[in-house]
Amino acid sequence: MAGNFFAAVGASVLNLCAEVGGILTLLFRVLICLLPPRFDLDETWRNLHKMGVRSVPIIVLTAFFTGGIMVIQAAVFVKKFGATSLVGWGAGYAVFREIGPMLLGLMFSGRVGSNNTAELGTMVVTEQIDGLRALSIDPVRYLIVPRVLSMIVMLFLLTILGDVVAIVGAALFGTVLADVSLASFWVSFSQNVHVADVTHGLIKAAVFGFIVALTSCHFGITVKGGAVGVGRAVNNAVVAAALGIVLSDYLLTYALP
């Protein structure tokens, strides 16, 4: 029993190391393709368009309700002190620096990242990747790099959109639920929230996009075992992306001003 337990722990540690190593190798190969930048521009454009169009509705919905949730939390806190002038600041600060990039990153991972894993995984099990290799087309250059670049750019842009929508949502719900007038929300927001808060969140968003891209591509191109394998890879990819987002958030919070 005890031996069994240690074997299981050892196996999962080894497995974790293998996945991390695989992701780092992929990172290395992607960087090589970017120095100097040589990759497929058409594929990048296609991916940008596809990922953007696919995610806009979900990002807008998420951001709108995130704004609402944050304004309610701020309201619960300030009601006690009667300090409604703090609501705009509290909601804006939380949304821009932490909760916005984090929740949008998680939703992006669920929408675009998992889709990407499923797509690449299906290409692997139907031997399309081997087909590309047979035509001496480098799959990293042709498939991976465009996706990585698209995800970084798209999550960055979508977070800008999400930030705006979340603040609008927070202001609206603040008026309806917490008796904070739009004017006082705006005063509190514009006086206390700085450009640094926004850039802090946006840099995080770009890094999250990079992490989602790397994990989803890695689990996609290493799919084994046919149809069931694709499902398992998608599952692993979203979990790894969530872990990566939270851990990098932890590090970035210190590193960024």
Next chain:
Amino acid sequence: MIHCDGLCLQLTHRPVLADVTWHIEAGSVWGIIGPPASGKSVLAKTLCGLFTPRQGRLIVDGVDLPGLPEPDRVRVRRKMGMLFQNNALFDFLRVLENVAFPLARQNPKMPQDELVARAQERLRAVGLSGSEEKWPSELSGGMKKRVGIARATICNAPVLIYDEPTAGLDPVTTSKIYDLLTGLRQKHASTVIAISSDIPALRHFVDHILFLHQGRIRYCGPESGLEACEDPVVYQFVRGQTEGPL
């Protein structure tokens, strides 16, 4: 036994079955053939009430199946055993539990020993003694088919439906499976419906043929009359010609 009258079915806004009228006498053996995606499997599942037709009547053993709500359809389904195209073995159950599952559901009070004995007898009949404790994922394609057949036949249902009993199997295993099906049929005198793309092997086994193309019946009659069928689709398909409407 089963009477279809003008069945029409749509799946995700796409017509799959169109005006299927078909009468199956008790004790007859039917084969359903046709090009891929012609609605063969959907027709078989509709007969069990797994799909509800949009139009038309379906009477199974005197019961209007589509008119029943889902929980009551089990009364009709108990008269049917089905081998699914993908075998549909429950991957959370072992082989023996898989085979015994329908029997245990149908007779909740049956003692455990009798269930096991019946399932073992069934596994012996399909030549899989000794695999009782294996998981479905440990079996080869042919073995999975045979477990599926064992599970479909364990309740001695009067109607048996086999969806692609030999797809992906080698010729020797194919012959063995058809021998097995013939033996089962002679023993229980059941009504059998078999779907297959392997027409020569299927034609040895059945005495009636239904030919489906794009959800419509192109031929419905005795097996011997298939050669003489004038329909250009049937003519081309049965002879495997490259020239023609397909």
Next chain:
Amino acid sequence: MISNFFASVGAFVLGMVEAFFQALSIAGRTFRGVFHPKERARGEVLHQMYQIGNRSLLFVTVTLGALGMVLVFQVCLQINKITGDQSQVGPEFIRGMVHAFVPILTAMMLATRVGAGIAAEIGSMTVTEQVDALRMTGVDPVDYLIVPRFLASMIMTLVLGIYATVIVVLAGALMAHTAFDVNYNVFFVFEKITWGDLGVGLTKLVVHGGAIPIVSGYCGLSTTGGSEGVGTATTRAVINSSLTVIILDFVISAIGLMTVQSGT
């Protein structure tokens, strides 16, 4: 280009509405299954609880621990800039965790981990016709597959949420102490938590925990089209259950603000 965009938004909305009503019908059948158990499934509930706990314990520990540290860091940083009075950080942080952050963040993590797992499992059973085979023998797939996962997920989300609160508060205290010299005695003050906060937090956990398997189970059962279908179902499960969690969280927060938390 523009009309294309509107077409895709329109298709999205229509798809959401249709999915919403189908998921609602599955929810109804699940509730009926809970109160009129046809399947003897106590062992199955325990098995699913073990699966959920086993899958998520480490994941929740790592993610929520890191989040606890980050949130305390951000709050202290801001307070340092304005008042410099760190004495209220601990009590207000703990309170905010209990009624707001832990429920939504735990549920988001579980939607990713557990929701994807449920959809992949039930989805592959759907495409290999195992669900049809169950129906052939008169088993209702909702009773047999979703009800045990529903009960297990509700219980385990509650348990993991309480566990996550402990982790978050410990991690937060550690961060406040090491980076901002907040004394542990000042940090661990639980008097600020009202019964209203506790009620809102626990309600959220139970509701989110119940919603995840229903939404993902619906995604699994409506899988079509072979191996790619399972991947799509998993994707849909993650996104739909996350979105459901966010919207439910908003609704419960709003109700809580207007009722039990209004006086505080």
